[in-house]
Amino acid sequence: MAKGGLGSLGTAVRPVADLRRQWDRVRELTDRPFAINQSGSDTTSCGALAEDVASVRA
Numbered sequence: 113m114a115k116g117g118l119g120s121l122g123t124a125v126r127p128v129a130d131l132r133r134q135w136d137r138v139r140e141l142t143d144r145p146f147a148i149n150q151s152g153s154d155t156t157s158c159g160a161l162a163e164d165v166a167s168v169r170a
Contacts, residue, residue: 120147 138146
């Protein structure tokens with residue numbers, strides 16, 4: 113039985129499509145919570161990423 117810990121996925125310098133695939137894979141592997149560490153400097157990418165992060169929470 114695993115105890116403790118929280119997985120965190122970074123978003124820097126990764127295309128949104130890759131992040132979506134990674135989040136889908138994590139959801140296949142666990143029903144436990146995980147964190148998304150959203151960062152970036154490109155406001156267009158950050159906006160699209162924020163929408164995707166919100167959809168992961170749904």
